[in-house]
Amino acid sequence: MEKTATEQQLAEMLVDVLNLEDVTPGDIEPEDNLFEGGLGLDSIDALEIAVAVSQNYDIHLKAEDEETRSVFRSLRSLAAFIDEQKASG
Amino acid sequence: MPDHWLNRQAESPVFVAGEVCATASALASRAGSIAAQLGGTARVVNYCEDRYAFTAVFLAALLKGIPCYLLPGRGDAYLQSIRAAVPDISVVTDSELDDVGLPVINIADCETIRGADDSIVSIEAMQADSDRIAAVVFTSGTTGVSKPLNKSVAALLQGARINAGILETFINRAQLPDSGHVRVIPTVPPWHMYGLEWSVLVPCLSDIEVYSGASFFPEDVAAAMGEPGEIHPCLLTTPHHLRAMVAAAFPFERAHTIISATAPLDPDLAAALDARVSGGVFEIYGCSEAGSVAARRAGGSFRFFDDFDWRINNNGEVVLTAGHLSEPVVLSDTIKIEPDGGFSIVGRQQDLIKVAGKRASLAELNLALQSVASVQDGMLLQPGGDDQRLAALVVTSVDDVAAIIEDLRARVDPTFLPRRICKVAKLPRNDTGKVSYAEALRLFESESAAAAVKDGGATS
Numbered sequence: 001m002e003k004t005a006t007e008q009q010l011a012e013m014l015v016d017v018l019n020l021e022d023v024t025p026g027d028i029e030p031e032d033n034l035f036e037g038g039l040g041l042d043s044i045d046a047l048e049i050a051v052a053v054s055q056n057y058d059i060h061l062k063a064e065d066e067e068t069r070s071v072f073r074s075l076r077s078l079a080a081f082i083d084e085q086k087a088s089g
Numbered sequence: 090m091p092d093h094w095l096n097r098q099a100e101s102p103v104f105v106a107g108e109v110c111a112t113a114s115a116l117a118s119r120a121g122s123i124a125a126q127l128g129g130t131a132r133v134v135n136y137c138e139d140r141y142a143f144t145a146v147f148l149a150a151l152l153k154g155i156p157c158y159l160l161p162g163r164g165d166a167y168l169q170s171i172r173a174a175v176p177d178i179s180v181v182t183d184s185e186l187d188d189v190g191l192p193v194i195n196i197a198d199c200e201t202i203r204g205a206d207d208s209i210v211s212i213e214a215m216q217a218d219s220d221r222i223a224a225v226v227f228t229s230g231t232t233g234v235s236k237p238l239n240k241s242v243a244a245l246l247q248g249a250r251i252n253a254g255i256l257e258t259f260i261n262r263a264q265l266p267d268s269g270h271v272r273v274i275p276t277v278p279p280w281h282m283y284g285l286e287w288s289v290l291v292p293c294l295s296d297i298e299v300y301s302g303a304s305f306f307p308e309d310v311a312a313a314m315g316e317p318g319e320i321h322p323c324l325l326t327t328p329h330h331l332r333a334m335v336a337a338a339f340p341f342e343r344a345h346t347i348i349s350a351t352a353p354l355d356p357d358l359a360a361a362l363d364a365r366v367s368g369g370v371f372e373i374y375g376c377s378e379a380g381s382v383a384a385r386r387a388g389g390s391f392r393f394f395d396d397f398d399w400r401i402n403n404n405g406e407v408v409l410t411a412g413h414l415s416e417p418v419v420l421s422d423t424i425k426i427e428p429d430g431g432f433s434i435v436g437r438q439q440d441l442i443k444v445a446g447k448r449a450s451l452a453e454l455n456l457a458l459q460s461v462a463s464v465q466d467g468m469l470l471q472p473g474g475d476d477q478r479l480a481a482l483v484v485t486s487v488d489d490v491a492a493i494i495e496d497l498r499a500r501v502d503p504t505f506l507p508r509r510i511c512k513v514a515k516l517p518r519n520d521t522g523k524v525s526y527a528e529a530l531r532l533f534e535s536e537s538a539a540a541a542v543k544d545g546g547a548t549s
Contacts, residue, residue, distance in 0.1 A: 022510065
């Protein structure tokens, strides 16, 4: 599946920040689940991702319950959220 | 000293989330209405995510005289383990739960009882110094329901009294400006001992409020601190979270106190944060078996709380006793007595490891790894050092190690899944079948280096 520029950047960021040594950015499909199943990330990773996103994009993730769960669902949803925040910010 | 639960002024705020706050009387009310729903079950799993809901369920179970089981994590695997091992147990939750094969009580369905006074009276009248089991805590990083720790009503209450007193010394109210009140902001869940002790039990006995809204991401923690002057924020957190908050440029100047536990806090980081907050940085030391037992201010030495007696046994281990502990507790850390009479932590019993402050037995994790069908032999390592992610050495004929991780996912807490799996021909076991950890680490490092060289040519 083709990745957008943001999705590609994020895939590289995830591999780097989370030390996913057996995974390359190319392995992360945009629609795969990041958390349950898929990459199988956990809450420790969620924190690392939030910090990396704030450092790289100056966008600050917050837990708005259902909304944050859906933002974190996949590479695609996270990238879409970032693009949307950049456009409005 | 309080001799019953929820010993606070009725209209004092206990939990705060955004603009909403729950007073002691509201908490008592809610606990009473939930207790009314617990008649048909001998024991409950407290599966609530919201801290206010979690505390209400905890008090409801106390009222009903039934034990509250606290699982080490969320997820179907944990619930299935409980279902297999514990009879006549219901899951009490504050959100939607898919069919788990166990009776589920959703507290959203419990109507709040009007007339709060009755509920407060019944909690006050509850026998406080009882040997009855109030909570069952599981500490293992594997999903098998092993090593349950039974916490009696009396032990939890005395622990809460001790901790409430210690919190007062941290806050040091005499030094606070008159205006404003103390708000504890926890970044830890209520179902682990640390969060249970300090953000669920202490607020039942102490005149502090606890933030129960979102307080995980640094942005949310910052928002929870409220307005300077009105609130004196006391962060209840871990070294792992503090490192993330530093990286996220968290405004520590707005915090009054920081409490850290679950793993050693780097002394330089402790000192740097201690200089930035208006109060101080305090580290708590404890274990699931004994609860919190010692504390130190940044730059100082740990001191055991007054209630604990300690001695060193013939194996050089620290043995703790206290009136509220049903048996002596042997600490898994080795300590060194400092010139000021306090102590520092110098090492941990080899089998116990921590990842981001969560504890597990390496032996149990290794058993779980070895029970994966495609793993002929294997062991877990911590190449990055204490509190870092795990890696694994594995002897297997399968090409794709991802399948091994998938299989392991059903057996261990995701925190302890290896981030890197290194395939080897065999583990360096000696004649008695034991593997030297140091040798295994060397093997891992040399295999990883070799693999990196090999991949370096292949990656585009």
